[in-house]
Amino acid sequence: MTYKPFIQDWWKDPIFTSAVALAAVVHLLVLTMQFAMPQENDMSTKEIAVSLRPSDVKVEHADFLAQADQQGSGKFRESHRMSTDMPAPMVDQTTGEQTQQSLDKLQQKRELNFEEKVLMTTLSWQKQADENQRKKTAEEMQSQFQAKSAMIASIEAQYLQRQQNFSRQQKIKTIDGIQAKQDNTAGYMEKFRQKVEFYGNRYYPDAAKQQNLAGEVRLMVILNQNGGIRAIRLIESSGHSMLDDAAKTSVRKAAPFGGFDSNMKDISELRIVRTWRFDPAQAEFEVH
Numbered sequence: 001m002t003y004k005p006f007i008q009d010w011w012k013d014p015i016f017t018s019a020v021a022l023a024a025v026v027h028l029l030v031l032t033m034q035f036a037m038p039q040e041n042d043m044s045t046k047e048i049a050v051s052l053r054p055s056d057v058k059v060e061h062a063d064f065l066a067q068a069d070q071q072g073s074g075k076f077r078e079s080h081r082m083s084t085d086m087p088a089p090m091v092d093q094t095t096g097e098q099t100q101q102s103l104d105k106l107q108q109k110r111e112l113n114f115e116e117k118v119l120m121t122t123l124s125w126q127k128q129a130d131e132n133q134r135k136k137t138a139e140e141m142q143s144q145f146q147a148k149s150a151m152i153a154s155i156e157a158q159y160l161q162r163q164q165n166f167s168r169q170q171k172i173k174t175i176d177g178i179q180a181k182q183d184n185t186a187g188y189m190e191k192f193r194q195k196v197e198f199y200g201n202r203y204y205p206d207a208a209k210q211q212n213l214a215g216e217v218r219l220m221v222i223l224n225q226n227g228g229i230r231a232i233r234l235i236e237s238s239g240h241s242m243l244d245d246a247a248k249t250s251v252r253k254a255a256p257f258g259g260f261d262s263n264m265k266d267i268s269e270l271r272i273v274r275t276w277r278f279d280p281a282q283a284e285f286e287v288h
Contacts, residue, residue: 171266171267171268171269172267172268172269172270172271173185173267173269173270173271174271174273175189175270175271175272175273176273184261184263184264185261185264185267185270187261188257188260188261188264188270189272191257191258192254192257192272193274193287195254195257196250196251196254196287197250197286197287198254199250199253199254200246200247200249200250200253200254200276200287202253203246203249203250203253204246205242205243205246207242208240208242208243208246208278208280209280211242212280213240213242213243213278213280214278214279214280215238215239215240215243215277215278216236216238216275216276216277216278217234217236217237217238217243217244217247217275217276217278218234218235218236218273218274218275218276219232219233219234219235219247219248219251219273219274219276220232220233220235220271220272220273221251221271221272221274222269222270222271222272223257223269223270223271223272224268224269225259225260225267225268225269226256226258226259227255227256227257227258227259227260228255228256229251229252229255229256230269232248232251232252234248235273238278243276243278246276246278247276250276274287274288275287275288
């Protein structure tokens, strides 16, 4: 198969010939367009020429003087200065400073108010914390007090119970004053009185005789079933320790007082309350 060169039949191609024709038309249109300079607008700025000429009339009392004949400028600054000696007004800077100071004061006030609020809040929290701590401490103390009170009440109840049990087991009799002859302790009490008075008068203190001391001593003497002394308690003093000691000594010297009588078998402890009276005139004392 034989191909012909492309350059020999390019005009036969309809697309190519159409493109060439269109390009030629566009170029002709562009070449036929007219370009012109823009017209001056009547509203545009026009130059104005001002002609100045010197005048023989001099202007007085003017703030500024024009340059003489508008020629040269060698002496312009010296000849055309302000005609007044007053200094040029200065820009008032105090207003800005006052404004800045006001802003600074306002900022400081805000900072102080904030610090005061923080301080008050901190103090409030601290006060609340202290109040809570005090309440907690008070509650703990109250709880401890209640626990101790309950413990004391329990101990007292146990002691009372033991005392009641002891009282049931042992019968304690107290003799206060002159007993009747029909009392089962009357005979034993008479022997007790005689023996105490005997030893009391025998060991009457010489110093009390010399000082002429008088008085009454009230004692409680507690005896067991064998007549031995369990305790001697001072109920009322005579006001003189010498007489008080003499009364106690008379009981100790007279002891023991012997076992209880047969009609006192049900008594486990005998408590005798009597008054020891010292008489310096006769240098003796009595038991009543």
